[in-house]
Amino acid sequence: MTAGDLMGLKMIVNGLSFSYGSALVLEGVALTIAEGDFVGIIGPNGSGKSTLLKILAALLKPAQGSVILDGRELRRWSRLDLARRIALVAQERGAGFNFLVEEVVAMGRYPYQGRFSAMGEADRRAVERAMHLTGCYQLRERELFSLSGGERQRVILARALAQETPCLLLDEPTSFLDIGYQVELLELLQSLNNREKLTVVMVMHDLNLASRYCRKLFLLHQGKIHACGDPAGVLNRENILAVYRTEVLIEPHPLGGSPQVIPISAKNLPGKTAYSGPVHLIGGGGSATPVMNELFIKGFPLSAGVLSAGDSDWAAARRLGLSMVEEAPFSPIREDRHRDNLGLIERSSAVVLAPLFVGPGNLLNVEAAGHALKQGLPVFVIDEPSIAARDFTGGRASLLYAELKEKGAVFVSRLDLLQLMKRDNGDGAILSHS
Amino acid sequence: MRGRRLFFFTALLFLAVVVLIFAMATGAVDIPFKTVLAVLLNRLFSIPAANTDPTMEVIIAQIRLPRVILGFFVGASLAVAGVAFQGLLQNPLADPYTIGVSSGAALGATASMLLLPAAGIGSFYAVPLFGFAGALIALFTVYQLGRVGGRLPVVTVLLAGVVISSFFSALISLSMIAAGEQMRNIFFWLVGGLGFKGWPYVTLISLCFSPGLALLLYKSRDLNLILLGEEEALSLGVEVERTKKIVLVAASLVTAGAVSISGMIGFVGLIVPHAVRILIGPDHRFLFPASVLGGGIFLTITDTFARSVLAPVELPVGIVTAFLGAPFFIFLLRRHREKYRF
Numbered sequence: 001m002t003a004g005d006l007m008g009l010k011m012i013v014n015g016l017s018f019s020y021g022s023a024l025v026l027e028g029v030a031l032t033i034a035e036g037d038f039v040g041i042i043g044p045n046g047s048g049k050s051t052l053l054k055i056l057a058a059l060l061k062p063a064q065g066s067v068i069l070d071g072r073e074l075r076r077w078s079r080l081d082l083a084r085r086i087a088l089v090a091q092e093r094g095a096g097f098n099f100l101v102e103e104v105v106a107m108g109r110y111p112y113q114g115r116f117s118a119m120g121e122a123d124r125r126a127v128e129r130a131m132h133l134t135g136c137y138q139l140r141e142r143e144l145f146s147l148s149g150g151e152r153q154r155v156i157l158a159r160a161l162a163q164e165t166p167c168l169l170l171d172e173p174t175s176f177l178d179i180g181y182q183v184e185l186l187e188l189l190q191s192l193n194n195r196e197k198l199t200v201v202m203v204m205h206d207l208n209l210a211s212r213y214c215r216k217l218f219l220l221h222q223g224k225i226h227a228c229g230d231p232a233g234v235l236n237r238e239n240i241l242a243v244y245r246t247e248v249l250i251e252p253h254p255l256g257g258s259p260q261v262i263p264i265s266a267k268n269l270p271g272k273t274a275y276s277g278p279v280h281l282i283g284g285g286g287s288a289t290p291v292m293n294e295l296f297i298k299g300f301p302l303s304a305g306v307l308s309a310g311d312s313d314w315a316a317a318r319r320l321g322l323s324m325v326e327e328a329p330f331s332p333i334r335e336d337r338h339r340d341n342l343g344l345i346e347r348s349s350a351v352v353l354a355p356l357f358v359g360p361g362n363l364l365n366v367e368a369a370g371h372a373l374k375q376g377l378p379v380f381v382i383d384e385p386s387i388a389a390r391d392f393t394g395g396r397a398s399l400l401y402a403e404l405k406e407k408g409a410v411f412v413s414r415l416d417l418l419q420l421m422k423r424d425n426g427d428g429a430i431l432s433h434s
Numbered sequence: 435m436r437g438r439r440l441f442f443f444t445a446l447l448f449l450a451v452v453v454l455i456f457a458m459a460t461g462a463v464d465i466p467f468k469t470v471l472a473v474l475l476n477r478l479f480s481i482p483a484a485n486t487d488p489t490m491e492v493i494i495a496q497i498r499l500p501r502v503i504l505g506f507f508v509g510a511s512l513a514v515a516g517v518a519f520q521g522l523l524q525n526p527l528a529d530p531y532t533i534g535v536s537s538g539a540a541l542g543a544t545a546s547m548l549l550l551p552a553a554g555i556g557s558f559y560a561v562p563l564f565g566f567a568g569a570l571i572a573l574f575t576v577y578q579l580g581r582v583g584g585r586l587p588v589v590t591v592l593l594a595g596v597v598i599s600s601f602f603s604a605l606i607s608l609s610m611i612a613a614g615e616q617m618r619n620i621f622f623w624l625v626g627g628l629g630f631k632g633w634p635y636v637t638l639i640s641l642c643f644s645p646g647l648a649l650l651l652y653k654s655r656d657l658n659l660i661l662l663g664e665e666e667a668l669s670l671g672v673e674v675e676r677t678k679k680i681v682l683v684a685a686s687l688v689t690a691g692a693v694s695i696s697g698m699i700g701f702v703g704l705i706v707p708h709a710v711r712i713l714i715g716p717d718h719r720f721l722f723p724a725s726v727l728g729g730g731i732f733l734t735i736t737d738t739f740a741r742s743v744l745a746p747v748e749l750p751v752g753i754v755t756a757f758l759g760a761p762f763f764i765f766l767l768r769r770h771r772e773k774y775r776f
Contacts, residue, residue, distance in 0.1 A: 057669050083671030090665035094524055098716050099662065107659055111671040115655065156666070163670065 009035045009070060009085065009166045009199055011056065016065035018051055025051045027223045029065070035166065036197040038190070040210035042234075043220030044244050049203045050091070050171055052220065056201065057088045057169050083111035087160035089153075089170040101147070101155050102140040105131055108162030130161035134188065150181035157185065161192075168192075170202035174209060182206070186213045207261045211235050212253060219243060235259045237321065249319060264297050278303045278323075279421075280345050280372070282365050283354035286312035291354060291382065294418055296320050303348060305341035306333050306365055313354075332361035338368065345372050352417065353381045353409075357390045358397035366400045369409065379409040380417050439720055442713045446727040453731050454506065457738040458498045462745040465490055465498075474499075500633045504695070505737040505751075506730035507639045508628065509702055511646075511692035513710070513729025516703030517721050518650055518685035521657045522678060523592050529703035530689040533591070533682075534572045534598030539693035541602045542568020544609050544620050561623070562638055565694025572598055573686040586678045626699035626752025628737055635695050642691025647722065649684035653677050654718035661716070699733070699752045701759035706732055709766055732759075 016029040025048045033039055033056075041049045054060045055067060058074050067074040069085065077085075087108070108130065109123040119127070131137040134154045144152060153173065160168055168189070174182040190213055192198040204210035210217060211231040219227040219234050221243040227234045240248045240261060249262040278301040281288045288304065289312055295302055305325030307314040317324045325340040327333050333341075341364075345351055351372040358366055372379050381404060391397040405411060412420065458470045473494045475481040512530055519528040530536050546564030579594035580586055606624070610617050650657075656677040659667040668674050692699075707721070710728045714720050733751070736758055740749040 054665070057665070059665050059668055079668065079673060080671040083669060086669065088666055088669035090663055090669070092663050092665050094661045094663040098711075099658070100715070103715075103717060104662065107662065107670065110655070110659060115652065159666075169669075 009033075010068075011167075012066075012068045013056070014066050014068070016052075016055065016062050016067065018048075018055060018060065018063050020051075025223050026055070026062075029220075029223070029225055031218055031225065031228065033167075033199065033201055035199055036193065037199050037201070038193045038213065038215045039199075039201045040214030040217045041201065041203045041220065042205075042207060042210050042217055043226075047220040047243070048223040049220050053169055053171050053201070053203050057086060057090075058082055059088075080111050083163065083165075085165055086167045086169060087163040087165040089156055089160050089168070089173055091171045091175070098143045098145055100140070101136055101142050101144060101158075102127070102131070104144055104155055105136070105140075105158045105162050108159040108164075111163065126162045126164050130158040133161060133192070134158040149176045150178065150184075153177060153181070153185065157188075166197070167199040167201070170200070172203050172205055175205060182209060189213070207235060207240075208253075211258045211260060212256065232259050235261055251319070277301070277347055277349040280304065280348035280351045281317075281354060282306075282341075282351065282356070282368055283313045284308060284311060284356045284362055284365065286316075287356040288313045288352075288354035289316040291352060291414055291417065292316055292320065292322075294414075295352075295421070298418075298421070300421070303344045305344055305368075306337050306362070333364045338364045341365070341368050342371050345377070346375055348372075348377065351377055351379045353379065353404075355382050355384060355390060357392060358387070359392040363393055363397060363400070366397055366404075369404055370400065370407070373404065373407045373409060379404065380420075381405070381409045381411045382414050382417060383411050384413055439714045443720070443724060443727075446724060446731065450506075450727050450731050450734075453734050454502055457502045457505075457734045458494055460738050460742050461493075461498065462742070463490075463493060465494065470494060496632070500636050501628055501631065501737075502734060504631055504636050504639065505628050505733050507636065507643055508692045508696045508699065509706070509729040509731070509733025510726040511639065511643050511688045511729070512699060512702040513706035513725040513732070514643075514647055514650065514722055515685045515689040515692070516707040516729075517710070517718065517725045518657075518681050518688075519703070520707055521661055521718060521721075522681045522685070523588050524661060525588070525592060526708070527704075528592070529707075530685070530693070531599060531698070531700065531703070533595035533686065533689075534576050534602060535569045535686045535689045536693040536698060537599045537602035537606070538572025538575075539565040539569040539690050540624060540698055541606050541609075542566065542571070543623060543694055543697070544606050544613075547616050547620050547623065548609055548613055559634075559638075562635070562694040566642075566690050568602075569686060569690030569694060572602060573683070573690075577682070585675055586682070591682070622750060623697045624752075625750035626697035626755075627740075627748070627750045628696055629741070629748055631695065639691045639695050642687050646684045646688035646691070647726065649680055650688075650722050651719070653680055653684075654722055657681060657718045658716075697750075697752065699755055701755045701763075702729055702733055705759050705763040705766070708763070712766060 011033040013029060013031045016026055017024065018026040029052060041052060043049045051060065055062050058077070061075060069077065106119060106127050109119065109126060112123060131140055134157050136151065136154050136158050139147065139151060139155070144155065147155065153176070173185060177185065186209060189200050193200050214231060217228065217231055217234040218225055219239060226243050227239050235250060237248060237250055240246060247264045249264060250259050251262055253260050279295060281292055281302060281304040283304065284307055292302060292304065293316065303323045304313070304317045306327050307317060307324055308329050309326050310329045314326060323344065325337055325344060327337050345368060351369055353369045356362065356365065369379050369381070381401070383401070387398050387401045455467060455470055459465045459467050469486055469490055472486055473491050477495060515530040519530060519533055520526060543561045543565040545568070546560045550560050576591065576594045576598050580591035582590055610620050613620055656672045659670055659672050660674055660677060664674050706729045707725055710721060710724045714724050736754045737751045740751040740754040743749065
């Protein structure tokens with residue numbers, strides 16, 4: 001069949017506003033949903049995402065603006081016609097728990113049946129198919145209340161599928177499910193979306209699941225669309241910080257690469273510590289990554305240098321968005337990069353020398369720590385394993401370390417360093433220029 | 435489930451016939467079943483009855499038959515209304531009394547006995563008509579109080595019902611104190627009874643019962659869907675708010691018919707729906723017809739007991755329903771409590 005003509009579904013939302021009483025919940029929302037889309041509506045609590053979904057499902061009427069489905073305004077659709085185009089899996093549940101699974105799924109045929117007519121052949125097929133797809137065929141003789149939360153959600157989804165609509169709206173479908181059921185449900189939706197071009201629009205709380213399964217995200221913030229597009233474009237640190245007021249890391253999913261959001265802390269945002277300037281990290285080859293992450297989480301503003309492009313300290317610093325001086329991979333530190341590094345050091349309030357391996361190419365990094373001491377900055381040297389084991393310069397690095405110690409650098413273990421810095425967070429005594 | 439439903443439905447139907455005949459045979463004067471059957475067959479199908487006692491014939495046709503049928507109707511009405519209110523309000527404790535409609539009917543009936551003492555109980559129509567008016571006033575008030583911006587949220591309807599119910603009960607108590615001589619009449623009417631009511635009352639109650647039941651059956655599928663969640667019901671094409679209004683009005687009509695004729699007969703509307711639900715499941719398309727039978731059977735049995743146990747003195751049937759109903763309900767609840775869900 002010419003699926004495009006018959007099934008083609010298009011929803012256009014324009015200038016949508018809605019308020020509960022005097023509280024404006026949605027304001028000027030515009031979006032388009034086309035057939036085959038897999039859309040996630042995300043946003044913090046109270047951002048209006050459920051309200052938006054309810055308007056798309058025609059449960060609420062917009063105060064202003066329009067929702068146009070297949071060229072006709074939503075409010076001009078009859079309930080029954082609409083029920084053949086859009087199915088809904090809502091969050092709210094009624095009390096009718098001792099219906100049998102089969103009876104519940106069969107209710108999905110309501111829009112196709114006469115008031116007193118029995119189930120026809122097409123109805124029965126749709127019901128069985130929906131039960132098979134969602135894996136609740138074996139449950140069909142069970143009563144709804146006897147099922148677990150995950151099974152119940154599958155039954156409700158089966159009912160929505162039995163409705164045989166080209167579009168499915170879901171309001172936080174995974175919120176009461178454990179991680180196994182969450183993935184199962186979303187993969188079912190994904191396969192329906194792939195195989196049958198089922199249009200899926202869902203409100204999601206879990207950003208990572210939304211990122212993994214949705215092809216398009218709408219990020220709502222205070223009733224407006226803050227960002228929209230593919231997950232990589234929407235889920236970035238700036239957007240999350242602006243909307244959720246939370247500092248996060250964005251990491252690609254190890255399989256598939258969708259951006260995954262890792263929250264750090266809502267409280268210790270950079271710029272809220274007692275220190276005026278950043279803490280400068282000298283490292284390389286992954287030696288600085290643990291301390292970098294720990295200080296970052298504690299809320300210290302950080303800088304770093306000189307790091308070789310592509311090495312793991314460099315990657316970590318980039319991920320955290322630190323200002324840093326970088327050098328080409330596997331190249332000795334050039335003089336201008338060293339000077340840039342000294343520049344960063346001079347703008348910092350303390351320097352941490354990570355337990356890096358030292359060779360002729362990066363000896364300048366150890367010298368940079370000496371420069372910091374001359375500037376009167378506190379220098380913390382993490383010397384475990386000790387420099388003897390890390391010295392590949394024929395002893396020159398070890399000499400520099402001895403000199404650092406003599407001139408007042410504090411040799412600490414990584415854990416002690418964190419303790420020192422935490423204790424110091426109040427008065428800044430150790431980090432003060434002394 | 436289908437087999438189970440069919441079995442219990444047939445069983446209820448059979449039981450209803452047996453109970454009705456048994457009820458007609460029992461009373462101050464015991465009549466043999468054979469005679470009852472003969473008279474019934476004669477009346478219904480004009481099959482000539484051989485040598486029956488004409489007194490018996492009068493007792494059966496003019497006294498027992500209308501009473502038994504009236505009792506069956508009242509029981510059926512209360513049970514059906516109970517099913518509707520429990521479903522509509524999604525509350526297993528709801529019954530025709532929760533919503534305030536029966537208090538309205540009772541207040542109307544009380545008013546008629548106070549204001550028209552000359553007519554009083556003797557007048558066939560004054561009490562039920564006033565009762566019906568009271569029920570409608572209560573319904574209208576609950577409807578207005580419970581409505582929020584064109585919608586009928588379950589919680590506000592329930593609250594409004596409870597408030598109106600208490601308020602009207604207080605008014606009834608007040609008028610009983612003011613009633614003086616009439617107090618006894620009002621009291622007996624309130625505790626519920628089916629005595630001294632003939633065929634006209636049967637006509638009256640069927641006028642409320644039939645359209646009410648028809649509306650409820652018409653909306654039974656919609657009610658099922660609403661019970662699983664209003665939002666999804668809407669998205670399945672159910673006109674949720676209209677359905678709720680229709681069910682509310684239909685159930686109130688049925689309640690008003692029963693209460694304005696027989697007074698406040700408690701427990702039927704609460705326990706029969708639960709018992710029937712345990713037997714045949716929660717589907718309202720079957721629940722309503724089965725409750726007609728279940729409620730009818732229950733009230734026929736209790737009324738027969740009420741008028742024969744201390745014969746010739748009649749106990750108010752409302753007392754008997756509570757007496758028999760409470761232990762029966764406790765029995766059901768204990769047997770099914772782990773399985774029982776609304």
